[in-house]
Amino acid sequence: MKLSARIAAPVAALVLAGLTATACAPQTSDTSAKGDEKSGTLRVWLFQEVGNKPKEKVVDDAVAAFEKSHKGAKVEVEYIPVDTRAQRIKAAFNDPKSAPDLVEYGNSDTAGYVKDGGLADVTEEFGAWEEAKDTDPIAKQSVTVGDKVYGAPFFVGVRALYYRTDVFKDLGIQPPKSQAELVSTAKKIHKAKPDLYGLAV
Template sequence: MKALKKGWLTGMAALVTSALMITSCGGGGATETTPTGGRESFQGTNLRVLLKEGYEIQAIQQFKGEFEEATGIKVDLEVYDEPTARQKLVLDSTSGTGTYDITSGSFWNMPEFVSAQWLEPLDEYVSKAKDDWLVMDDIPKGALESMTIDGKLYALPHTIIGGMFFYRADVFQELGIQPPQTTDEILAAAKVIKERRPDLIPFSARGASTFASLGTEIGWSYGYDALLFDKDGNPQANSSEMKKAMADFVTLMKDYGPSDAATLTFTQAGEKFSSGQAAMMFDTSGFGTIFEDAKQSQVAGKIGYTLPTGPSGKKLQWLYNEGLAITAKSKNKNAAWLFLQWRMSRDTTMKELTQLNRTDVPNLNVLQSKEYSDYMASKGLEEFSAALQESWEGTTAEHWPFYPEFTSIGDTFTKEISAAIAGSKSVDDALETAQSELTTIMKNAGHLK
């Protein structure tokens, strides 16, 4: 499995290279039929699509009727929080039922999904059944490589994300606080806000005890030069660097976060900020699209952006990539492939920008278009656009645990940090427990002797 991890690190390094390009401008074996046929070939087919919640699926929800009209295919969507969506896929795949035809493929779950043979390789479809909807050169190469394992492509990526720190520029100006550039400055600002604006929650971030919170915690710790694993897979949860990193993070969440900080999912954490309740938030660059949309946010036009560093001088991280994949047990793989192509088409992704206000569409044709530059200028989003590009440039996979056991790794670590945020454990005790349990996970999986 070390070879698998090495391949993924290479792919994510390429994703960084691809981001630079942007800013400067398993499977189930053979398919049931040869992957060919026009858009009308699958009329009457019913596709069941399993998605995790998030802004990147809004285009599917909003425009799927256009796909249905063009193809005669009926699309049924099921949307859940990420842990539930994963559980649904696991149950369907292990039972061999084949209920779902398409699923979200988060990059952090891809090693597990591919190793278990739950996903269909897409290379044959790309070579033999590429509809005019799909222009492969529009998709950043690094994003495609991050969805590629052992030389096979398993998903078309519809999300590329880096880390970002959001703050209420109007509140900071009112209180005379400079935009935070370091973790120490974030802590100092939180103290001032709590004292002088008690009506506001100083800080919001993910704190729930689920693997979906891991990116926040190890992304924060990267700024302290703290890695959850060394290059040989040995856990380092109780290192002095990790203890310092989590002590600061837990302080922000426990002393300056909302009362439900220990249970906040990414949606709930974002709502604290978009509703105007919170003055600062650390999460993904993708939230900028939501926060600057007046239809979804009460703080649009009042936000500032920074990419803070930790004590080590390294920038805080939040790495994420997601795509759509065809399930290995699907009985409608060809129709599912047509849907994936429609989802990544120029028309659909341009509508994401112009109608849904999504500013980080992973389509080079859109990002390099005059429509994009005009849109960002018309919305006064030049500052966000610059921060978004800088975030992509600084993305690294150095801190990420690319193992099929990612879910159990993430659940184990975040459970302990959530307990520390809730006050039921000290940070040191939580990290010692995490160290012991992570070591057991890695040994049982055969990564350690």
């Protein structure tokens, strides 16, 4: 599908169906859409997760709903390995025939991908998205460059845990080294100090 700068229907519909991603910059491929750009093939790249089946179920349902409400449109989903995603995505920016129309990516890559000319400005589409009002402001900021929005954040992950050294020292406990120890340590802290959450994310 050849996407123009105005991609409200495909992007908004995918977002509302639960398949949130960002649009790649306009490319020309062998599966160009018709004049109304509501038909043709929409190519989507998503990360291949460990234990991907639950994700695939959600995506399959979203695709079915999208295709049902957009006659003549077909969605092709490809799951790409996380460890080689950067090379694959950057290579696609220079190869229209292999480039996706929508891609899942880490928001820390936004600025670089925009600089490379790989992402489309979806500010208008994001503003028209009914659920945009529920987006965390910091998450939205992470997909914004200048005053333009280049994606729709759909989850926030935890990459690090911090602990209060004063609490651990006071209770005479050591930082946990496993998930099981994390749970038991959190319970100990909350039991000893009911006014504190043992773990907060």
